[in-house]
Amino acid sequence: MTGRPVTLRRGASPAGLLLVAAVAAWVWVVTRWGGMEAMPGTMGLGLPAFLAVWTLMMTAMMLPATAPVGALYARTITVHRAPRMVVFTLAYLLVWVAVGLPAYGLAAGLGRVESLPALAGTAVAATMFAVNGVYQLTPLKDRCLARCRSPIGLMLRYASYSGPSRDLRAGAHHGAFCLGCCWSLMVLFAAFGVMNLWAMVALTAVITTEKLTPAGRLVARVVGIASIALAVAVFWFPEVAPGLTGAGTARM
Template sequence: MGGWHWLALFGGILAAWLALYLMAAPADLREASAIYGAGFWRDLCTLTPDAAGFVRMVLMWGLMSAAMMAPTALPAFATYDDLAHSTPDTRFSHLVAGYLVVWIGFSVLAAALQMVLFRAGLLSAFGDSVSRTLSAGLLIVAGLYQFSAFKEACLSKCRRPLTFFMQHWEEGPWRNGLRLGAVCLGCCWALMLLAFVGGVMNLAFMGLATLIMVFEKLPDLGRYITRPLGMLLIAAAPVVGLGLI
């Protein structure tokens, strides 16, 4: 197989980040929205969920998931690739495809949630929360989830990919990819939904969140991140909710 599968994977990640950069709304449009209000977007007919359509939001969340989550799974992909050298019928592409299918499902649900929140007046046209209560609630949910036994169980599998794959190796690459995607989703869904707080198309937020999730899955470093991050998110909730920042 050579190294072409890795070139394709990294190329896909870079392409997803490039697409997100091209889709990100420039600062002057955000400023215009703040000045002219919702009527500005109705007249412009561009970035609102109604104008862009549900499919466009699914695509946007799919790109975000690929760009942000694939890097967090690179240690697991590398472990699988090492094991696959001595085993037939272990197609790397099937593993990655199974992983991404799970996150495509998440993207559909996240896009639907964005549509509902936008129509309820809780999100801006960019997917940013305009409700202090919503922002504080998302921070509290994400913070509390950092302490949950379910998240810890998922993280333990992500941090020990060799053990994870050996337990399910006979199921093949496709089902292993689905399992890995499900475990990864269990680790990161709450942090991903903080995009509504940090900005769905905010590249700075996406970059920071990606780094945090990458570090959190590292076996030696991750355990020093998970609970302190939870405390930080919970502490930030009343600050955001009261409008102190």
């Protein structure tokens, strides 16, 4: 499904609340982690602390691009809109919280690269860039992105949901499509460093542009080609992947 991305013309109040939540998460992340260097692995965090930080990161990064869909979904709710939108949003975020589990395992495993020869970290970084680059150019990426950009079909599907679990199911379903759009971009945190705020800003801009602008599909392809180029360039410029090569620093 293709078409123009949904806008905030109507349903601005639910969209605005999602944006407020995103801004609050950004403020916390910047004030808490803004001066730290990009570091390999889990940055010394245990699983509970890592999941808490990961959840705030996903809230900051994903809700801006999801706000228009949230506004559109809110228009299908006739009673108890506010609490039901909270359920929808929490279900959406729970998908990304679940992703934090393999993200922690990946970060913990890659943290050991630091003790290996420098070339090993560079090779792993090249693999991460290549994985993202290839996925950005696949039909599956296009399919998931099309649903996020023009979700009328999703709204019709959600209208068929009934019972008290409707909002939970709708939020989780939409979260799954967003995961299909963006999982490979999140893999890049392994190369950039989990708490690299510049990477957070750049990836948020990519995700939001892909989903909400007319040139979104073109942007996805350009990012894919650029990522493949970085897979080659990192051997000459290891500082582009400080989270795995230890070259350079990344500060906010």
